[in-house]
Amino acid sequence: xxxxxxxxxxxxxxxxxxxxxxxxxxxxxxxxxxxxxxxxxxxxxxxxxxxxxxxxxxxxxxxxxxxxxxxxxxxxxxxxxxxxxxxxxxxxxxxxxxxxxxxxxxxxxxxxxxxxxxxxxxxxxxxxxxxxxxxxxxxxxxxxxxxxxxxxxxxxxxxxxxxxxxxxxxxxxxxxxxxxxxxxxxxxxxxxxxxxxxxxxxxxxxxxxxxxxxxxxxxxxxxxxxxxxxxxxxxxxxxxxxxxxxxxxxxxxxxxxxxxxxxxxxxxxxxxxxxxxxxxxxxxxxxxxxxxxxxxxxxxxxxxxxxxxxxxxxxxxxxxxxxxxxxxxxxxxxxxxxxxxxxxxxxxxxxxxxxxxxxxxxxxxxxxxxxxxxxxxxxxxxxxxxxxxxxx
Ligand code: NAI
Ligand code: MG
Numbered sequence: 030x031x032x033x034x035x036x037x038x039x040x041x042x043x044x045x046x047x048x049x050x051x052x053x054x055x056x057x058x059x060x061x062x063x064x065x066x067x068x069x070x071x072x073x074x075x076x077x078x079x080x081x082x083x084x085x086x087x088x089x090x091x092x093x094x095x096x097x098x099x100x101x102x103x104x105x106x107x108x109x110x111x112x113x114x115x116x117x118x119x120x121x122x123x124x125x126x127x128x129x130x131x132x133x134x135x136x137x138x139x140x141x142x143x144x145x146x147x148x149x150x151x152x153x154x155x156x157x158x159x160x161x162x163x164x165x166x167x168x169x170x171x172x173x174x175x176x177x178x179x180x181x182x183x184x185x186x187x188x189x190x191x192x193x194x195x196x197x198x199x200x201x202x203x204x205x206x207x208x209x210x211x212x213x214x215x216x217x218x219x220x221x222x223x224x225x226x227x228x229x230x231x232x233x234x235x236x237x238x239x240x241x242x243x244x245x246x247x248x249x250x251x252x253x254x255x256x257x258x259x260x261x262x263x264x265x266x267x268x269x270x271x272x273x274x275x276x277x278x279x280x281x282x283x284x285x286x287x288x289x290x291x292x293x294x295x296x297x298x299x300x301x302x303x304x305x306x307x308x309x310x311x312x313x314x315x316x317x318x319x320x321x322x323x324x325x326x327x328x329x330x331x332x333x334x335x336x337x338x339x340x341x342x343x344x345x346x347x348x349x350x351x352x353x354x355x356x357x358x359x360x361x362x363x364x365x366x367x368x369x370x371x372x373x374x375x376x377x378x379x380x381x382x383x384x385x386x387x388x389x390x391x392x393x394x395x396x397x398x399x400x401x402x403x404x405x406x407x408x409x410x411x412x413x414x415x416x417x418x419x420x421x
Contacts, residue, residue, distance in 0.1 A: 038095065058362060063090065067124050134323035148388070171296075176298070177300055178299075181212060217256055223260050234268060320360055321333070322364065349389065350389040350392070350409070381419055
């Protein structure tokens with residue numbers, strides 16, 4: 030039997046992850062679940078939000094389901110650290126970023142698909158009424174490099190500054206004092222480009238998408254975006270039935286609302302992928318619907334895009350939408366080759382949304398709070414149960 034490492038984390042991560050497990054059980058997915066510690070509690074108690082025992086469990090079992098974590102600014106992190114650990118050189122780092130780096134989870138997949146009847150779907154004005162475009166876009170975001178590589182300085186050391194000054198364009202910054210100069214680098218490797226582009230094409234082939242769009246900015250970022258686009262041109266030749274398109278990130282954001290339905294798979298560097306995946310998620314219902322996968326050569330972790338929503342964590346019953354977490358579990362099923370079960374769950378979610386009898390507060394465009402039930406919103410658990418009833 031497959032073993033899945035479950036990492037509920039903080040806040041509503043603890044609420045939505047158990048809901049996804051109920052749905053996995055209902056669809057007949059047999060697995061053993063082992064709990065792993067992650068998040069703020071472990072920062073406070075142990076000085077480490079990502080304990081080694083959690084890394085060991087993932088190393089062993091290879092597949093993880095993750096809820097969400099809470100992170101707080103530096104001073105709050107220092108203040109909330111257990112008194113016995115204070116002043117001993119502990120520094121907080123985000124455990125999900127830590128996991129992506131540790132296991133080199135370089136492929137981030139973020140599907141953004143509209144469900145028929147979702148009141149949060151984007152609509153577009155026509156001359157004679159409105160269109161509701163059927164969005165079905167899957168974003169492949171390079172997850173480990175690019176502008177989020179973390180290679181950056183304010184007041185760069187002399188050796189770095191000297192090296193930069195060998196570039197003719199650095200002349201414009203020659204007179205800027207070190208402490209007034211901040212540099213964040215955009216590092217792209219050919220190997221990582223090839224991997225994310227190949228995964229994007231393979232996914233398009235497997236799921237029948239007819240176009241793959243490289244969304245970059247090669248006219249300005251000639252080196253890094255240029256490398257991505259060149260590699261895409263080479264790899265695309267191996268996929269004759271799939272067209273390669275390329276768009277610039279800025280133009281893509283303009284076209285986001287103009288013609289989102291024409292795009293299939295989109296592939297981008299880390300930051301651009303971050304931006305467009307939020308953009309497309311906004312067209313299909315936002316955080317309550319945004320699922321994702323982080324995939325490396327050995328380990329894969331599936332998580333909703335949303336955070337721990339601390340303001341709602343104490344509400345009982347819970348108001349939050351479990352769909353993003355449930356759809357992330359579907360992505361896990363596909364990763365494990367359980368496509369039919371994933372499809373069954375997605376169809377159930379689609380059915381519940383289309384019927385519209387059960388809606389969480391976000392789907393009713395309500396402000397979150399304990400009063401949403403009196404306005405007709407369903408609880409997190411009612412939403413899950415309705416999905417489970419549809420599966421049965
Ligand atoms: P958030 O995603 O937790 O919440 C933003 C807003 O989105 C919430 O107030 C709520 O209105 C809505 N929302 C989120 N999930 C929802 C759901 N399932 N159903 C319905 N509505 C939902 O982001 P925020 O407020 O910026 O950050 C809160 C904490 O989460 C912070 O500590 C932050 O560092 C952390 N965070 C963690 C992430 C992760 O674990 N991957 C990602 C983003 C934020
Ligand atoms: Mg983001």
